[in-house]
Amino acid sequence: MKLMTRMAVAGIAAVFTLAAAAADISGAGATFPYPIYAKWADAYKKASGVGLNYQSIGSGGGIKQIKAKTVTFGASDMPLKPEDLKAAGLLQFPMIIGGVVPVVNVKGIAAGAMQLDGATLAAIYLGDITQWNDPAIKKLNPKLALPATPIAPVYRSDGSGTNFLFSDYLSKESAKFKSNIGANTSVQWPSGIGAKGNEGVANMTAQTDGAIGYVEYAYAKQNKMAYVMLVNKAGKAVAPSAESFQAAAANADWAHADGYYLILTDQAGAKSWPITGASFILMYHQPEDAAAAGEALKFFSWAYANGAGMANELDYVPLPASLIAQVKKTWSTEISAGGKPVWSGK
Amino acid sequence: MAIIDARHAARQLVYERVFRGATLAAAVLVLLILGGVALSLVKGAWPAVSHFGPKFVTTEAWNPVTDEYGALGPIYGTLVTSTIAMLIAVPTAFGIALFLTQLCPAVLKRPIGVAVELLAAVPSIIFGIWGLFVLAPILQRHVQPWLIAHAAPIPVLHALFKGPPYGIGVLTAGLVLAIMVLPFIAATMRDVFETVPAMLKESGYGLGATTWEVMWHVVVPHSRVGIVGGVMLGLGRALGETMAVTFVIGNAHRISASLLAPGTTISSAIANEFTEAVGDLYTSSLIALGLLLFLITFTVIALAQLMLRRLSRSAGAAT
Numbered sequence: 001m002k003l004m005t006r007m008a009v010a011g012i013a014a015v016f017t018l019a020a021a022a023a024d025i026s027g028a029g030a031t032f033p034y035p036i037y038a039k040w041a042d043a044y045k046k047a048s049g050v051g052l053n054y055q056s057i058g059s060g061g062g063i064k065q066i067k068a069k070t071v072t073f074g075a076s077d078m079p080l081k082p083e084d085l086k087a088a089g090l091l092q093f094p095m096i097i098g099g100v101v102p103v104v105n106v107k108g109i110a111a112g113a114m115q116l117d118g119a120t121l122a123a124i125y126l127g128d129i130t131q132w133n134d135p136a137i138k139k140l141n142p143k144l145a146l147p148a149t150p151i152a153p154v155y156r157s158d159g160s161g162t163n164f165l166f167s168d169y170l171s172k173e174s175a176k177f178k179s180n181i182g183a184n185t186s187v188q189w190p191s192g193i194g195a196k197g198n199e200g201v202a203n204m205t206a207q208t209d210g211a212i213g214y215v216e217y218a219y220a221k222q223n224k225m226a227y228v229m230l231v232n233k234a235g236k237a238v239a240p241s242a243e244s245f246q247a248a249a250a251n252a253d254w255a256h257a258d259g260y261y262l263i264l265t266d267q268a269g270a271k272s273w274p275i276t277g278a279s280f281i282l283m284y285h286q287p288e289d290a291a292a293a294g295e296a297l298k299f300f301s302w303a304y305a306n307g308a309g310m311a312n313e314l315d316y317v318p319l320p321a322s323l324i325a326q327v328k329k330t331w332s333t334e335i336s337a338g339g340k341p342v343w344s345g346k
Numbered sequence: 347m348a349i350i351d352a353r354h355a356a357r358q359l360v361y362e363r364v365f366r367g368a369t370l371a372a373a374v375l376v377l378l379i380l381g382g383v384a385l386s387l388v389k390g391a392w393p394a395v396s397h398f399g400p401k402f403v404t405t406e407a408w409n410p411v412t413d414e415y416g417a418l419g420p421i422y423g424t425l426v427t428s429t430i431a432m433l434i435a436v437p438t439a440f441g442i443a444l445f446l447t448q449l450c451p452a453v454l455k456r457p458i459g460v461a462v463e464l465l466a467a468v469p470s471i472i473f474g475i476w477g478l479f480v481l482a483p484i485l486q487r488h489v490q491p492w493l494i495a496h497a498a499p500i501p502v503l504h505a506l507f508k509g510p511p512y513g514i515g516v517l518t519a520g521l522v523l524a525i526m527v528l529p530f531i532a533a534t535m536r537d538v539f540e541t542v543p544a545m546l547k548e549s550g551y552g553l554g555a556t557t558w559e560v561m562w563h564v565v566v567p568h569s570r571v572g573i574v575g576g577v578m579l580g581l582g583r584a585l586g587e588t589m590a591v592t593f594v595i596g597n598a599h600r601i602s603a604s605l606l607a608p609g610t611t612i613s614s615a616i617a618n619e620f621t622e623a624v625g626d627l628y629t630s631s632l633i634a635l636g637l638l639l640f641l642i643t644f645t646v647i648a649l650a651q652l653m654l655r656r657l658s659r660s661a662g663a664a665t
Contacts, residue, residue: 031621058621060629078624150510157597157610159410159622182411185622188433193512193608194597196618200478208512 024051028284029062030073032161033096033279036316037075043310047302050295053276053342059161059185065137066090066282072292077161078185082259085242089285091334093260093327095300097249098316099217100165101275103206107131107147112239115140116172117231118274119237125153125170125210126177127191132210139178140231149210154201156214159185159195165188165277166214169265217245218315234270237256244273245317254323260330278319283335290337291303297331297343304328387640390633392569402634408599408615409625415631417638419599423516423609424642427591428584430520430605435528435584436577442528443535444561448547459536466529474593477522478514482594485521486513490606505603514595516606519595524586534579538572539565570657578650585643588613612639616665 027037030175038204041052042314057065067088080092085226104114118135123129129136156163166182181187195204198219205213205225212228217240219277221229229237229329251269252262252330264276280302304327308318319327331343394402394415405416446458490511497503542565566573594630596608599616610618612635623629 060620060624063624070424119489152510152512157592158618159620161622182409184411184623186410188407188409190597192598193514194610195514196592196597200593203478204514207486223611312409 001115001183004192005299015313023292023295024053025073025299026071026293027062027073027296028055028057028065028071029282030076030077030279031056032098032315033075033316035218036096036307036311036314039314040299040307043306044299044302046251048298048345050299052299057161060159063282065136068286069284069288071284072289072296076280076282077277078164079261079263079278079280080259080282085261085296090282091259091330092280092282092286092345093330094319094323095232095281095303095320096311097245097264097276097278098315099166099240099245099248099276099317100162100169100214101217101220101225102212102214102228102230103202103205103220104213104228105211105226106149107207107209108145112225112227112229113141114144114226115229115231115237118169122170122174123175124151125155125189125192126180127153128176142198152208152211153189153192154204154213155189155192155194156197156201156220157186158196161185161277161279162198162214163187165263165265165275168263169275172266172307185241221240221315230274232270232272232274233266233268236270237269238273238289240273242312242315242317244271245276246320248272248276249278249323250273252275253327258326276317285334285336287335287337287342290342293335293337294342294344296304297335301343367372368384381531385641387633388635391630391637394630394634395637397627398631399456401558402631403638405530406601410619410625412626413625415625415627415634415637417612417631419601420610420612420615420635420643421638422601423519423595424585424611424613424639426516426605426609427519427523427595427611428581430517431523431527431584432577434521434524434582435531435580437523439528439531439535439576439580440573442532443539444565446536447539448557448561448565462532462536463528465525466533469588470587471523473526474590476593477590481522482513482518485518486511494606506605509602509604509606511606513603514594514596514608515606516595516602516609519591519609519611520605522590522594523584526587526590527584530579530583531576534576535569535573538569538576541572571654574650574654574657578647581646582643583648587611588617590634592617612636612642 010325014228017176034054037054041054045051059078062074062076063080075095080090085092090203102116104133106114116137117140120129120140121137130151131148132151138146142245164185165182165186167181171178171181182189188218193204195201198215199212201215202219202223205211213246215225220240227240228238231237247269248264248267251267252264254260255263264278266274267276275300283296304324313320328345332345333343335342370471389644398415401416403417403421405415406418407416409417431658442462446455450458476616486610490513490553494511497507546564546568547560555563591611593613595610597610598608599615602609616632616635620632639644
């Protein structure tokens with residue numbers, strides 16, 4: 001009997017110590033960065049013993065959860081406006097960069113063979129350009145033999161950061177797109193077909209002759225899809241690559257972006273890929289649970305320092321060093337509990 | 347002896363009360379759940395309903411950028427895909443059930459019956475994937491170009507089958523739904539047809555009726571209620587089906603006369619947009635869509651009940 005009791009006590013004690021050691025960091029939000037957050041979390045758990053419980057429920061859900069204070073951090077593909085952040089007592093910072101790539105299925109057109117610019121892409125998605133041999137496309141591709149196939153635009157039907165970046169880019173490049181459609185995680189597309197997820201868009205594009213779609217870079221690369229070169233703000237045609245995404249991030253003026261409200265589409269610079277975007281983390285200026293917030297910041301700091309290789313493996317792009325330094329400065333000055341900064345700077 | 351009996355009776359009485367209470371609780375639970383669902387839907391939908399008013403169900407615009415939402419597109423898509431599904435599934439299910447119960451050789455009865463039940467057990471995501479990867483390319487390459495070419499000279503059909511053959515769209519969604527609801531309707535119909543007393547059928551045959559006449563005049567009237575029940579079961583599933591439809595409908599908040607054009611349904615719009623819906627009005631509009639589906643399903647069931655009552659009254663008058 002005594003033995004049994006002792007064993008039970010030991011068991012309970014063990015459970016408690018386990019629970020204490022495994023005080024996981026909790027976060028929720030965007031689905032786009034989920035694969036890299038999961039990979040980082042796995043490596044961080046091995047390195048530090050602290051796990052991450054990240055629910056990829058979508059940016060909208062992440063914003064709701066952090067506002068309801070059920071998680072330590074929220075994650076969103078669309079940055080919140082400075083006034084919204086202030087109203088909620090939140091701050092945000094970029095965590096990882098990715099890109100969106102237009103892909104086509106036109107007979108005889110190989111990956112990287114076609115060039116498009118923002119205005120033409122917008123006209124295609126507005127339904128103003130309907131044939132592949134349209135003069136506007138011909139002008140950009142004088143050497144290509146363009147067929148008289150009708151263009152079938154394919155878009156993401158589910159709300160997503162990919163939609164946001166793509167529609168934001170087209171809004172910046174075309175006044176008509178901006179006034180008729182606008183930028184959001186879902187928009188009212190005037191023509192074309194909607195497919196669910198990257199895999200849906202990729203499949204729909206692959207099986208429809210004359211289709212054009214847009215997918216996350218990793219998806220286009222891993223499936224060897226016929227991507228399109230884009231003419232950027234500097235007037236140069238660039239191919240989607242880790243270098244061209246990072247060029248866009250490095251050329252962006254983060255230092256003057258209030259609350260990191262900066263969308264990386266259509267950045268200056270000869271090498272910048274025009275549909276680049278950052279995924280953001282949302283936290284409180286004055287977190288209720290300072291210890292949990294501190295653990296989360298430790299994880300982010302670790303990911304900035306050690307996560308670049310893993311990010312590259314999954315075709316995400318790590319932040320430039322100058323931006324990481326700026327974000328860390330923001331942590332030490334803007335996140336505090338009881339007057340003391342939560343982030344110790346290590 | 348008498349004491350034991352009294353004890354036994356008292357115990358039985360307690361059991362009886364507990365049993366009654368438990369069944370009552372189970373029944374009340376259904377009401378509570380239904381009421382709770384309705385209440386939370388109304389509560390969640392209220393911001394959108396009060397903001398848009400009746401315009402919510404009469405406008406087609408669905409624009410998250412400008413925060414304008416109209417449910418006409420999803421309502422139209424839901425009704426049209428379900429109609430296509432029922433037009434195909436009901437006669438087919440009727441044929442399956444009649445064949446299985448009245449004409450089928452005993453050897454085939456089990457394999458076909460099991461196949462119908464297995465079809466009902468296939469998860470809807472499988473139908474969605476199949477629809478997108480197998481059915482849509484076939485429709486796109488072979489069926490839709492033929493439909494477009496042959497419907498062109500005929501006035502009404504021309505409008506129904508025009509536009510580029512995408513492979514996916516309202517028609518494809520209707521076809522996939524038809525396959526999904528078929529086993530439910532067929533299985534229910536088969537079960538009710540089997541309850542028709544052999545004596546009634548034999549009497550029919552004895553009077554010199556043909557197989558068709560016995561079925562139409564004896565079997566069907568006898569199992570009317572069950573048939574309507576099976577059809578309603580199928581219709582309920584068709585109205586609410588989410589995943590399979592999302593894969594193959596093309597997800598566009600537009601109303602097009604053409605059945606080949608992409609559209610959307612209430613449940614697929616919710617599934618597509620809820621995760622990334624930022625903003626109270628947007629979320630509320632999506633919940634309002636859910637409320638609409640609830641109302642549509644409720645109306646369908648109420649109409650079915652009404653129809654059954656009419657039918658039984660007219661049947662009563664005829665005899």
